[in-house]
Amino acid sequence: MVKLRDIWQTLYPYGVFRAGKDVYLTFDDGPIPEVTPKVLAILDKYGIKATFFMVGENIDKHPEVFAQVLAAGHSIANHTYNHLKGWKTSFGEYMANVEKWEEAVSRNMPQGYPAPVLNRFRPPYGKATLRQRRALHKRGYRLIYWDILTRDYDASVTPKAMLQLIQRETRPGSIINFHDSLKSNERMLEVLPQAIEWLQAQGYTLRTLNS
Helix, strand or coil, X not given: CCCHHHHHHHHCCCEECECCCCEEEEEECCCCCCCHHHHHHHHHHHCCCXXXXXXXXXXXXXXXXXXXXXXXXXXXXXXXXCCCXXXXXXXXXXXXXXXXXXXXXXXXXXXXXXXXXXXXECCHHHCCCHHHHHHHHHCCCEEECCCEECCCCCCCCCHHHHHHHHHHHCCCCEEEEEECCCCCHHHHHHHHHHHHHHHHHCCCCECCCCC
16 A cells, blocks of 8 residues: 555655654744744753754844754754745755855854754755755755644644644654744644643654754
């Protein structure tokens, strides 16, 4: 029987939809001062490390929040500088935007911090052309997607529905997609502790994608 994951893997070569046997919490679109520190506080309460797919422009705007994520021991990853949709962006512009993200990280790295591992990439909206994905792969990036999209950015999706989705769909290796953004703010912050408690009760180990 053909599995949906195998179909996606065929349609999106170089893409990772599950990883290993643990579970991975990921957060897109930060860092922003209104939300990201609250996420960090929740993760710290439960002793969890996560992966933050950051927008480079937000790193430049909020270097102090960027530093908080690093200080807490979480992983950071590339989500382009301007949150570009690959399907609507030329190849040259897209790749330049990826590099611009790397430059934002370099100029905002707190003094004395070791250089972070920067080999994880998530296309904004999950949309990148085959040429873009192939070039990113050749550049050494692992393209990280997800197998659980919480849709926390959608006001019509309740925290209860998000939690039920996580409980129904989580498997060993699941990559769960949250957003530390203003759109997701209250709904995501409500469901995140519940999700962590449920995942831990099921015996899952929660890790970063670089660990």
